[in-house]
Amino acid sequence: MNERASDGVLxxxxxxxxxxxxxxxxxxxxQLGAFVQSFLLLYLVHRGVSAELAGVGLVAYAVGAxxxxxxxGELAHRLGTRxxxxxxxxxxxxxxxxxxxLSGPGTFWLVVLDVGLAGLVTQAYRPAASVMLAELMPEKFQVMSFSMMRIALNAGAAGAALLATVFIAVNWDLLFYVDGATAVLYSLLAFSLLPNVVAPPEEEPAPGETASRGSAYGVLARDGRFLMYLAAVFIGTLVYAQYTVALPLKIVADGLSTDLYSFVLATSGIVLITCELKITSYIVKWPPSLAVFLGHVVFGLAFLGWGLSSGNAAVVIISAALFTGGLMMSGPTMFARPAKVPARYRARYLGVTSSITGLAQALGPILGVLxxxxxxxxxxxxxTVLAVVTGVxxxxxxKVKPEPKAEPVVTSEAVA
Structure with missing residues (x-):
């Protein structure tokens, strides 16, 4: 088998x-049953809550997330992934x-509390999933494994959008009953089939020290390169959010049909689901710094194209191709970065990264409209300028400073 084949998708x-x-x-x-974030606003309005108050529900979910x-990240470190x-x-x-x-004008603040707690526990599984990918996937395919995760999430989101139209036609409440059922089913599958990967212990403090020199959060705070990475994640996510905010506003302002925006969304999603893993199999052969930098530059050029489109649908579509291409170039490598840190810090690094991403996702639409x-x-x-800054x-x-790999503890045989 040649080297290209041994490193490919199959x-x-x-x-x-x-x-x-x-x-x-x-x-x-x-993800096929993940309807809360996408449909909560419409659902609450359907149940008689004002649009302004319904927006508070979305904020509660974002804060919880x-x-x-x-x-x-903390639980994955202390209790393990499963x-x-x-x-x-x-x-x-x-x-x-x-x-x-709980939905309705009379119980609104109860549903806000419930939604906030739902956001908190729903997103708590993400760092643990990333830890499993980092620990159990062969190192040469680690970046590609994060591409697989992105594909699973994107495919689930696409399927959820289609299923939602069916459930809404029958009964709006089905959205949340199905969402809850899929979460419980995932829990059962996790306890039955997944191994429990536990982080190795942190370094003990030296004599006279009051805190561990290896404390994950202390190490993170002193990790200048990782702080640069977090800044890139935050700014890049803010910019990415404008795909669903500034772009549709521009399309409408130019007098183009909203069907064009739907076409762009659908096409980009299909391309990401079907092509990202293959593209990643080539991108992983590049230096990681080059992949993330060029990906963000290409991604940024898409916004420049949309700004200059002036009502030209072809330019909008070409720019969408640049946007999708940039995401495929940079996304998997960016996702995999926190997984490169030593195992004793990994879960907490991933948890902080997810929180920074969530904060940017919550702020992005608000800042975009303003x-x-x-x-x-x-x-x-x-x-475009912000995307290039993100790339830098x-x-x-x-870049990650190489360290000896600490082996995690796996308390299940289900890793083959």
Whole structure:
């Protein structure tokens, strides 16, 4: 077998342990039923809540998700991956299923509390899933494994959008009952099929020290390159959010049909699902710094194209191709970066990264609307500049100081 074939998509799939297949299958299943973030606003309005108050529900979910990501990293470190995923999903199911019972003007603040808790526990599983990918996937396919995770999440989200139209036609409440059911099913699968990967212990403090020199958060705070990476994640996510905010506003302002935006969304999703793993099999042969830098530059050029489109649908579509291509170039390598740190710090690094991402996802739409209102079309070249800045930060932040690998503790045989 030649080197290209041994590093390709089929080789990566064959090398994927059964436990990772179960993990990705569970993520796909859970995402197929993930309706809260996408449909909560519309649902609450349907139940008679004002649009302004319904927006508070979305904020509560976002705040819960930010806290839950950090908590999930801590739990994955202390309890292990299987326990964290199983507990998070077991708690998520009932909380989500309660939304229809609590929704309505008279019980609004109860549903806000419920939604906030649902966001917290639902997102708590993500760091543990990433730890499993980092620990159990062969190192040469580690970046590709994060591409597989992105594909599972994107495919699930696409399927969820289609299923939602069916459930809404029958009964809006079904969205949340199905969401809760898929979470509980994922919990059962996790406890039954996944191994429990536990981080090795942190370094003990030297005599006279009051805190461990190896404390994950202390190490992270002193890790300049990782702080650059976090800055890149935060700014890049803010820019990415404008794909769903500034772009549709620009399309409408140019007098183009909203069907064009739907076409762009659908096409980009299909390309990501079907092509990202193959593209990643080539990108992993590049230096990681080059991949993330060029990916963000290409990604940024898409916003410049949208800003200059002036009502030209062809330019909008070509720019969408640049946007999708840039995501495929940089995304998997960026996702895999926290997994490169020593195992004793990994879960907490991943939890902090997820929290930073969640914060940017929550702020992105708000800042996007404000910036569009103030700047109009000028906002798009600003986004291009920010994307290039993100690429520069990612260039430096993606580099990892090599350290001896500490082996994790795996308390199950289900890793083959």
């Amino acid at each position: 080789a990566a799939i064959r090398a994927t342990p059964a436990s990772i297949r179960y993990l990705l299958g569970g993520m796909l299943l859970n 930010i806290i839950g990501s950090a908590l999930g 326990v964290t995923i199983g507990l998070a999903m077991a708690a998520s199911g009932p909380l989500v299923a309660l939304i229809p019972l 910036a569009w209102t103030a700047l109009g079309t000028v906002f798009f070249p600003v986004l 930060l990612a260039w430096g932040g993606i």
